[in-house]
Amino acid sequence: xxxxxxxxxxxxxxxxxxxxxxxxxxxxxxxxxxxxxxxxxxxxxxxxxxxxxxxxxxxxxxxxxxxxxxxxxxxxxxxxxxxxxxxxxxxxxxxxxxxxxxxxxxxxxxxxxxxxxxxxxxxxxxxxxxxxxxxxxxxxxxxxxxxxxxxxxxxxxxxxxxxxxxxxxxxxxxxxxxxxxxxxxxxxxxxxxxxxxxxxxxxxxxxxxxxxxxxxxxxxxxxxxxxxxxxxxxxxxxxxxxxxxxxxxxxxxxxxxxxxxxxxxxxxxxxxxxxxxxxxxxxxxxxxxxxxxxxxxxxxxxxxxxxxxxxxxxxxxxxxxxxxxxxxxxxxxxxxxxxxxxxxxxxxxxxxxxxxxxxxxxxxxxxxxxxxxxxxxxxxxxxxxxxxxxxxxxxxxxxxxxxxxxxxxxxxxxxxxxxxxxxxxxxxxxxxxxxxxxxxxxxxxxxxxxxxxxxxxxxxxxxxxxx
Numbered sequence: 001x002x003x004x005x006x007x008x009x010x011x012x013x014x015x016x017x018x019x020x021x022x023x024x025x026x027x028x029x030x031x032x033x034x035x036x037x038x039x040x041x042x043x044x045x046x047x048x049x050x051x052x053x054x055x056x057x058x059x060x061x062x063x064x065x066x067x068x069x070x071x072x073x074x075x076x077x078x079x080x081x082x083x084x085x086x087x088x089x090x091x092x093x094x095x096x097x098x099x100x101x102x103x104x105x106x107x108x109x110x111x112x113x114x115x116x117x118x119x120x121x122x123x124x125x126x127x128x129x130x131x132x133x134x135x136x137x138x139x140x141x142x143x144x145x146x147x148x149x150x151x152x153x154x155x156x157x158x159x160x161x162x163x164x165x166x167x168x169x170x171x172x173x174x175x176x177x178x179x180x181x182x183x184x185x186x187x188x189x190x191x192x193x194x195x196x197x198x199x200x201x202x203x204x205x206x207x208x209x210x211x212x213x214x215x216x217x218x219x220x221x222x223x224x225x226x227x228x229x230x231x232x233x234x235x236x237x238x239x240x241x242x243x244x245x246x247x248x249x250x251x252x253x254x255x256x257x258x259x260x261x262x263x264x265x266x267x268x269x270x271x272x273x274x275x276x277x278x279x280x281x282x283x284x285x286x287x288x289x290x291x292x293x294x295x296x297x298x299x300x301x302x303x304x305x306x307x308x309x310x311x312x313x314x315x316x317x318x319x320x321x322x323x324x325x326x327x328x329x330x331x332x333x334x335x336x337x338x339x340x341x342x343x344x345x346x347x348x349x350x351x352x353x354x355x356x357x358x359x360x361x362x363x364x365x366x367x368x369x370x371x372x373x374x375x376x377x378x379x380x381x382x383x384x385x386x387x388x389x390x391x392x393x394x395x396x397x398x399x400x401x402x403x404x405x406x407x408x409x410x411x412x413x414x415x416x417x418x419x420x421x422x423x424x425x426x427x428x429x430x431x432x433x434x435x436x437x438x439x440x441x442x443x444x445x446x447x448x449x450x451x452x453x454x455x456x457x458x459x460x461x462x463x464x465x466x467x
Contacts, residue, residue: 004045004065004088015057018050018094031091032083034072035136035318038395039080043070046089052200055090056172059198062088063170063455070458071198074114074138078324079423081194081458082141090198092140100125105206106163111199113139118204119309128209128305129161130154133246133355135310136318143202144193145421145460146373148382150274150308153244153361155207159190159373160366166201170455174200188446191373193420194459195443196450210305214275214282218295219253221268225341228269231292233332235285236358236381242277243285249354250344254315258299267345268296274308315351316388321395323387325406326422328380328414332356336412343405349398351388356381372443374436375419383409384422420460432460 004012013020021031022045031046044067047058062069065088072082072091083089092112099108102125109118116135122128130151132142147158155161164178167185175197177186188196220228232247239245248270255264271289275282286300303311329336344354360379368377375382385406387398418435433440443462447454452464 004061004067008061008065009045012047012057012061015061016047016049016054018054019048021046021048032089033318034075034077034080034083036076036078036080036322037319037392038321038323039083041080041083041085041087043083043085043087043089046091048091048094050094052166052168052174055092055168055198055200056174058088058090059168059170059455060172068458069455071140071194071456072138073112073140074136074142075318076134076137077141078322084458087458092198092200095200098122100127100206102127102206107204107206109139109202109204111140111201115139115142116306116310119306122206123209123211123304123306125206126208126211127206129204129206130156130158131309133309133312134316135306135313136316139202140199141194142421144189144191144199146191146375146419147421148357148359148363148419150244150246151207151209151276152357152359152363153239154241154276156362156366157373158204159371160362161205161207162190162202163205164203165189165199167197167199169197170451170453178203184446185450188372188443190371191420192443192446192462194456195447195462197456209276212302213305213308214273214279215303215308216273216282216286216298216300217258218271218273218286218289218298219263219268220270220293221266221296222345224293224296225269225344226337227293229332229337229340230334231289232269232271233337234292235288236356237331239285239358240277240281241361242281243273243275245271245273245285245358247271247356249340249356250347251353252350258301260297263297265350267350272311315353320351321389321392323395323399323402324422325385325402326419327383327385327406327409328359328376328417328419329383329412330378330380330414332381333412336409339405339408339412343401343408346405347387347398347401349387349389349391349394351390352398352401353386353388355384355386357384369439372436372439374417374439376414376417380414382419423460429461429463432462435460436462
C-alpha cells in the first residue's frame, strides 16, 4: 500500500485540527466504509477535516506524496468515487454545520452535511430547498451534479438554488464562488461535479415548504403493469404546479403497517404523490388516477416534510451492494412501457426498483446555458434504475438485468446530455463529453484554470487540455 513518508505524515498531523487515520488506526475500518458495499476499498490515509484549512493541508500532502485524492461527503457515490485503494480520502463529515437565516431565507451548509441535516434545520422555520429523496445522501455530491427531488417542479434543481460556495482549489487556495465572485468557477460548480475543487461550504436559497404535506401511495399489481404505467403517464404530464408524483416501478411492497397484509412482499407498480399546496389539487390528482385505473390499494395521509424526505431511506440504507443506470425520456411511449413491463419483473433483489421523476415547470424555466448541468432542461421523464442488493450474491445478476433493460430502452431515450450523478462509472471521457455536450469545452477551460494537473479526477472527470 502506498503511504506518505513519515516526515510528511507527521507534518500533516501537525497542520490539521481533524483526525488523520491510517490503516494502523483503531478507527480505520469504520472510517473507510462507504454507502455502497460493492466498493470495499483500502485508502492509504483518511483525513477527517474540520475546516477549509484542513482540506488545503490534506490536498498539499497528497500532492507532495503522490497520492490520489478522493473526496467524501455523504459517501453515497454509486461509482465509489469517494474512496479508493491507496488514496488519500478527504473526509468532510465533521464539517456538517447548518446555519439558517429565516428572515432572508438562506442557509449556509458545511460541505460534509447530509440532506437530512439541512431539511431538519430549515424546517424549524417552515423552509426547504430542493434536494434528493434519500436523507442520508451528502449535500456536496448531490448538489455539484445537479440535485433533484420532490421540490424540483416547484423550485428547480439544487444548483438553481445555490447562491455561493467556499472552495478549496488544487493549489490550496481558499476562494468563494458566486455570480459576482469567480463567476466562471461558480458556473462550473453548478453541474460540473467535483472537478474544480473541494466545496467546504454551500449557501442555498430557501423556500416556504411544509411543515406538513399531503401524501398518497397508490399501488397496482404486477399483472396490471402496462395499464398502470399508461395511466400514470397521462396524469404525470399534466400535474398541477403544487403537486409532484414519483412512480416506483417494479417495487416490492414492504411489511409496513400501511400495506395490507395480503400485499406485503408483492411486486408491482406504485405512484407516490406529494402535494405542497391546496389539498384539493392533491386530491384531484388522486381522483384522476382512480378514474383511469382503480388501484389495488391506496394509502393517503398528511405527512411531515422531513418524513417525506426520508420515506425511502430504509430501502437505500448503507451496506447494500448497489448498481445504477440513468436515462431521460421525452415521453413514456407505449413501446417503452412494453419494454418495462417485460423487464421489470425479471429483477431478483426485492429492493431493486425504477424511479421516474417528472422534470418540467421550474426545472425547465432555467435557461440551458445558465449552469453547467448536462441533463438538459426540456420537459422530460428522468429515470433512475436501481439495483439494490442486501446480499452480494445478487449483485452480478442484478447488474446484468439492469444492463439488459437499459439496452432495450435505448431507442426511446433522449440521446443528448445526461445527468452525471447517474453515471455508474467515472473516468470514461467519451461518456462525460457526451453528458455535457456543447458545455464540455467551456468546462475544460475552467479545469485548465483551476485544476490544470487534474488533481481532482475521481468524479465524472473533465481532464485539463494538457492531460
